[in-house]
Amino acid sequence: MSTRRCVRPADTVAAGRALAAWLAPGDVVVLTGPLGAGKTVFATGVAAALGVRERVTSPTFTLVRPHACANDRGIATLYHADLYRVESLDEVADLALGELVEESALALIEWGERGAALWGPEHWEVRFTLDDDEVRELALVAPPGRAPVGGWAA
């Protein structure tokens, strides 16, 4: 696990872009951390790197929002999900995100730890922590055998 410091929102966006470089179709990325820690800002960076043209906002009320992607990596759809408002695990299971990504897609799941056992061992996790000076530390946990080359710390 390595961590990356983000001082400004632009740093968090850049972190999302950096992670996107290592992602492949079928990947599930779980984003964890308190409200306001920068999870949605991070998602905009991932989306930009994958060629999402539309605006990426928090899917808190829609639970999951599909975005069409334009890239040469075989990732056709980005599913951006937010489990903050989910009341029961049945709702998470019903989304079937772990299966949807098998069809040339990728899932970014805010508050994804709420469905932890559904994602299996093969997922990415980015843990956001926020200190009193609004500096964010992003810790990256890669799936087994997928440790990013080139490093994460910046």
Add this chain to the structure above:
Amino acid sequence: MILGIETATTACAAGLADSERSVESLLARDRRHVEVLVPGIQGLLAAWPAMLRDVTRIVVDYGPGLFTGLRVGVATARALAEATGAELVGVTSLEVYATQAAARGVSGPVVAVVDGRRGELFAQRFALGDAVVALDAPHVVRPGDLVAGATGAAPVTFVGDGAIRYAGDLAAVPGATCLGIAWPSPETAMALGARRDPAPVHPLYVREADAVANFATRSRP
């Protein structure tokens, strides 16, 4: 007559059976459950020939397996049972696979394995002899852990679609045989379900048991 519905893998299949004969049909291999299931059932009935009202019992595979498939299969089975008054019976994908292994002459220890996606298997142990006897409950396991835990003296047979995807991993068990079967047979399911009492059916999503605890213990901010 009995209607069998199978949606626990990326394949969708259905079958019909009465006391004299049975048929089954692969409707699609590639995740088109919602598109092919009901027309496929209509096609089977037309070919038999029979009407939907002739169906007195519906046997549905309720998992574990591909959740996006199972919810189509289970919802369709429940709706048809509600509409026609047919009895509804559930069988698990794992017991169907184990029974198929027995029908192919396998005996001794068997582990039925269904691809659980995300690097995991749904698994259940059986002893095959005069009968198919379950030795534990359906559970989630990583292929490596299943291999590490296989310590029995008798050679084990892995059966199911998981024995196709993870044949390489499972072959590490000394003496093990992999019997790959891409989808559970509706005819086998109907034979099992013919002898069972009707009961409400919900998709068996084995991971839920683990995940509920995790969800419940996490306080909301």
